[in-house]
Amino acid sequence: MAEIMFDDFLKVDIRAGRVLRAEPFPEARKPAIKLWVDFGPEIGEKKTSAQLTAHYTPDSLAGRMVMGVVNFPPRQIGPFMSEFLVLGVADPDGGIVLLAPDQEVQPGERMQ
Template sequence: MTIEFDDFMKVDIRVGTVIKAEPYPEARKPAIKLWIDFGPEIGERKTSAQITNHYTPDSLVGRQVCAVVNFPVKQIGKFMSECLTLGFADEEGGIVLIRPDQKVSNGQRLH
């Protein structure tokens, strides 16, 4: 299926820096709670990500990640997720996060 460019532009994918990360043992599937700084226009957003195969909370703080920032807020257990962190599944199904290969300003939109 093909889409129009305007359809793609409806998905607001931004880069941000993880400023806080905590285990989320109450989640149904192993997850980590993330607080991400998307710069002054968007600010800080939080999310829950099932990324425990490759990451620990300590390894994520300071790392830039890409996320969709214009989905509605979603409740995940007792935690409200405000964005969707993006990644690809490896051969075993573990998620590998998408991030820029050089540092860029928080809040930049994917072009």
């Protein structure tokens, strides 16, 4: 992978957010969940969909902290407009595991 400069990294706005609600997304081509996340007073609430069904249910996500890229342009995913990219990594079977702070932080805090 190509090296980037620190200024390039700073262009990616990664923030902590708290999941306000989550719903199944049966219209998605691959199993997915719709998320509405609070990114604090500066950014507010944003929504996305993610293929998280291997490890999470909608009920298990409400109230949970996540990390997301909040400065990508919105993207239409079927009938749903995704406004940010929730971050995760794949487990050995390809299921996505969410990235999140391991201590309590305020929604909207930027990754340093």
